[in-house]
Amino acid sequence: MNRPVVTGGAGFIGSSLVRGLLAAGAGRVTVVDNLLTGREENLEEVRGSVELIRADIRNYAELAAALRGAGTVFHLAAIPSVPRSISDPVPSHEVNVDGTFNVLRACAEGGVRRVVYAASSSAYGGSEVLPKVESMAPDPRSPYAAQKLAGEYLARTFHLCFGVETVSLRYFNVYGPRQDPSSPYSGVLSLFIRSLLERTPPLIHGDGGQSRDFTFVEDVVDITIKAARARSAAGGVYNAGNGGRYTLNSVWDLLQSIEGVKIPARYGPPRGGDVRHSQADVTAAARDLGHRPRFSLEEGLRRTVAWHRDARMKKSGGS
Ligand SMILES: NC(=O)c1ccc[n+]([C@@H]2O[C@H](COP(=O)([O-])OP(=O)(O)OC[C@H]3O[C@@H](n4cnc5c(N)ncnc54)[C@H](O)[C@@H]3O)[C@@H](O)[C@H]2O)c1
Structure with a gap:
């Protein structure tokens, strides 16, 4: 993989993705993170292969400098919590919507070929039909869900209007090592x-x-790397779930x-x-990305x- 950058790479999923990219042959990975919930220690044993840039995605100048020369950008930085988006909606809007716009803008202006965006299954919201298929009308029920969905729409329009190859992955309840249990907002x-x-x-x-399609982080890393490579995926939205x-x-x-x-x-x-x-239909991800989850709950x-x-x-x- 050519010069990958992971926003939010010091966080739970991002730090596993960094390891996955290194294992897949990326010689070095750049991480852009303001360490709001992310931690340097999440990258401990791979620190020698990581360039950690402490930058806030709300600050366009800082971000554009950090993304300069990137080949593929994995955009995971966010304030990823439904309850927090209700109790304190302004920062989560600024990071999840304005910050995502900044990432896409910096990629378009900097000539980045592909952006893989961490979208969310919360976009499906209240609809009772199971499993959730990507063609269903979204029904966000919280500011967080609406913000993550806005990010998908922005990603798609940056593909259509500015030629950035964007792929949005709707992650379904991810769990695994390095998920932080120390806050009431934790998974x-x-x-x-x-x-x-x-x-x-x-x-x-x-x-x-209440039920969820719990998805092991290694499977999420796998589909995220596949989404960066799949030719036919540009402009698309895919469920990243286990199917259970x-x-x-x-x-x-x-x-x-x-x-x-x-x-x-x-x-x-x-x-x-x-x-x-919540439960993912995983047909489109298997067809277009070649992804099949490997881990049982x-x-x-x-x-x-x-x-x-x-x-x-x-x-x-x-x-
Ligand atoms: N964990 C899940 O179940 C789940 C489900 C659906 C979608 N997602 C999405 O996956 C992504 C990663 O989530 P996670 O669970 O690893 O959470 P996390 O909180 O561990 O990671 C988010 C990272 O973003 C960083 N960050 C926050 N604000 C920032 C800013 N302004 N500038 C730069 N960096 C900033 C944090 O420091 C952290 O490292 C998020 O985009 C989230 O919305 C997660």
């Missing part, structure tokens, strides 16, 4: 795993019957059985902006639990 599985390892009951918002569907209650059951413990969950009021069910959870256990031991000074 549900990282919070579940923290509860599991601390032997405390997790808090489930609503009745736990699990309720929160069943995932908590599975985690308990992996760990051999019994810890009843606590239940609280449902969260605003949450959708009830159980295998992905086992690897993620093992990573968190190891990270906690390192932090506490154990071996």
Whole structure:
């Protein structure tokens, strides 16, 4: 891969993508990140092959300088949280919409050939039809969902009007190593795993019957790299999911059985902006990108639990 740049590359998914790009033969990867939720330590053992540019995608001049000479840009930088977009909508709009516009503009002006954009399954919102197919009308139910959808539309128009080859991938509930469980806005599985390892009951918002297409981060990395290469994908929007569907209650059951413990969950009021069910149709991604998910939920959870256990031991000074 020619001179790849990953915005948000110090974050959860971005730092796995950086590793995936290096493993796929990129000699060096540039990361553009303001370290809002990302961390330098996420890039620890690959640091020698990474140029980390601390820049804010809201600052056009800084960003354009950072993207100069890039071959492919993977745009993952965002404030990626539904509840945060409701409690504090201005920064998430500025980063997710204005920042995305800046990235696309800098790519068009700098002659970047392809941009792969991290879109979101939240675009499908309230529609009850399952699985979600890319041709369905979007129905965003939160500022975050609307912002990520606006990014897709911007990406497509930059393809149509300015010739940038954009590909949008609607990521479905990604989980895996380096997902940060330390904030109330964190992904549900990282919070579940923290509860599991601390032997405390997790808090489930609503009745736990809501379901998600949980997708292991390695599969997301795989489809993201394929999207950068697939010739026919330019201008397209693709689901990046596993194709399965699990309720929160069943995932908590599975985690308990992996760990051999019994810890009843606590239940609280449902969260605003949450959708009830989500599941990806993965036909178009298989056809156009040649992508087939490799990880079952159980295998992905086992690897993620093992990573968190190891990270906690390192932090506490154990071996
Ligand atoms: N995690 C999921 O389940 C999921 C689902 C759908 C879509 N996505 C999308 O995937 C992308 C990555 O999400 P993630 O889960 O890895 O989250 P993350 O918070 O770990 O990563 C986001 C990264 O963007 C950086 N960032 C934030 N604001 C910035 C700014 N103004 N300038 C430069 N960098 C900035 C953060 O520091 C962080 O490193 C996001 O675009 C998100 O919307 C994630």
